[in-house]
Amino acid sequence: MPAISIDRGQRRVSIDARDPAFFRDPLAAYAEIHAQCPAFFWEERQQWYFAGYDDVNALLRDRRFGRQILHVATREELGLPSPKPHLKDFDALEEYSLLELEPPAHTRLRTLVNRAFVSRQIEQLRPDIERLSHGLIDGFADDGEVELLKTFAEVLPVTIIARMLGIPVEAAPDLLDWSHRMVRMYVFNPSYETELDANRASADFATYLRGVIAEKRRKPGDDLLTHMITSEKDGERLSEAELASTAALLLNAGHEATVHQIGNAVKTILQSRLSANELFVTEAATQLTVEECLRFAAPLHIFQRYALSDVELDGGITLRKGDKIGLLLGAANVDPKKFATPNVFQPTRDEGANVSFGAGLHFCIGAPLARLELKLSLPILFERLPNMRLKCEPDVKDAFHFHGLERLDLIW
Ligand code: HEM
Structure with missing residues (x-):
């Protein structure tokens, strides 16, 4: 159990997100938080956090809150620091990321890509995903052991999302x-070196994407990137910067979480x-198993x-315009008010949806x-x-936001 101190009366919690006992098994700490104060001021982070299922679900949908603030206030007004010059390329690639936008800019971009991600379209990828899963397993089935993340969990999602966008699959290692x-920028307090490195990666990524976009303009294909280049919304096309941001987000979001979800799911099932x-x-049993893996071993724990304005929440929590709140998706998924014996992996449960894909405007487009x-990949x-079976107890990554494994060594 991690060192956690809870002042129930003041609703203050102190916990070190870098404490291995916490990031290895946050569910144990969440149980304490649910029992004592599911809405709390996190001392180390100096802001309010919400762990309760109903709170997280409602706040994700609450239009008084947004992923962005600079569309309703200036940095000066809010006392926010100026953008860091050494993050110029990173910020440029994030500028038109769906995740960082609010309506109407968000609506325009989301509408444009949404069609490609609706279930009907996605179902057509079934044979591709099955073939790829089998092909990857063929590569190591006779070896008697494998490190699953690098050989399988990582390759499958990046290949599929690259194909959807029409990006050459040979680029996968660079992607x-x-x-x-x-x-790495999304951990708490990234270091200067992490920032510099993320900026260099963004610059290279953007240069690469601009090259692919130019190529698609010359030679359109039957892919999502071509669709984004040629589609018009209200007589307007997407700018070069919007195209690059959207492609980068889809490529990154299209595999980062899924890799860890596959790893977490395999570990959870083996240990269960x-x-x-x-x-x-059956397909129905598989669906329940997948949902329980998403609930119990979610890869993304916090958003x-x-x-967007001064807000008074139930329970007397007062927020000023520009204040940030943290929504603990991973904790909401194990709220005992919503899920009975929440810290038990139990794929037969039918207690409603988990919040692993979020909710509201920014609900995961890739769900x-x-x-x-x-x-498809887990049953295969x-x-x-x-x-x-597990060769050894896998190490969990030192990143609270992205709950995933360092590696997953299996033997048979
Ligand atoms: C198990 C895998 C995944 C998980 C757990 C996950 C989770 C999430 C969550 C929680 C959000 C909402 C963030 C917020 O509200 O602030 C989100 C947004 C998003 N996800 Fe996923 N995701 C996964 C896979 C994918 C895939 C495969 C794609 C492929 C395209 C994708 C693309 C996106 C995009 C584009 C957004 C932003 C949507 C918006 O802001 O309107 N995700 N995801």
């Missing part, structure tokens, strides 16, 4: 490298000692929102794709390698 270096044959016996990748993996 993974740029993406890993950029997402439940029979994979039963977990995946933030800005108060149907991620779900299909999980629904367990069917092809029925005797696989």
Whole structure:
């Protein structure tokens, strides 16, 4: 159990997010938080956090909060520091990221890419995902052991999202490298070196994407990037910067979380000692198993929102315009008010949706794709390698936001 101190009366919690006991097993700390004060001021972070399912679900949908604040206030007004010059390229690539926009800019971009990600479209990828899963397993099935993240969990999602966008699959190693270096920015207090490196990765990524976009303009294909280049919304096309931002977000978001979800799911199922044959016996059982993996072993534990105006929340929590709040998706998924015996992996449960894909305006656009990748790849993996087991207890990454494994060594 991590060192956690809770002042219930003042609703203050002190916990070090870099404490291995915490990031290895945040569910234990969440149980304490749920029992004592699910809405709390996190001392180390100096802001309010919410762990309760109903709070997280409602605040994600609450239009008094947004992912962005600079559309309703200036930096000066809010006392925010100026952008850091050494993050120029990183900021430029984030500028038109759907995740960082609010309506109407968000609506315009989201509408344009949404069609490609609706379930009907995504279903067409089924044979591709199945073939790729089998092909990757063929590569190591006879070895008796494998490190699953590098050989499988990482390759599958990046290949699929690159194909969807019409990006050459040979670029996958670069895409993974740029993406890993950029997402390190989302840990608490990234170091100067992390920032510099993320900026360099963003510059290289943007140069690469601009090259692909120019190529698509010359030679349009039957892919999402071409669709984004040629589509018009209200007589307007996407600018070069909007195209690069959107492509970068889709590529990064299209694999970072899914990699960890595949890893977390395999570990969870193996440690549960439940029979994979039963977990995946029918499509309906597989669906329940995937949802329980998403609930119990979510890869993304926290997202933030800005108060867009002064807000008074229930329970006397007062926020000023520009204040940030933290929404603990990973904790909401184990709220005992919503899920009975929440810290037990129990794929037969039917207590409603988890919040692993968020909710409201920014609800994960890739949820149907991620779900299909999980629904197909997990049963194939367990069917092809029925005797696989953990070689050792896998190490969890030192990054509270991205709950995932360093590596996942399996033997059979
Ligand atoms: C298990 C895998 C995944 C998880 C757990 C996940 C989770 C999330 C969450 C929680 C959000 C909302 C963030 C917020 O409200 O601030 C989000 C947004 C988003 N996700 Fe995913 N995601 C996954 C896979 C994917 C995939 C495969 C794609 C592929 C395109 C994707 C693309 C996006 C995009 C573009 C957004 C921003 C949507 C918006 O702001 O309107 N995600 N994701």
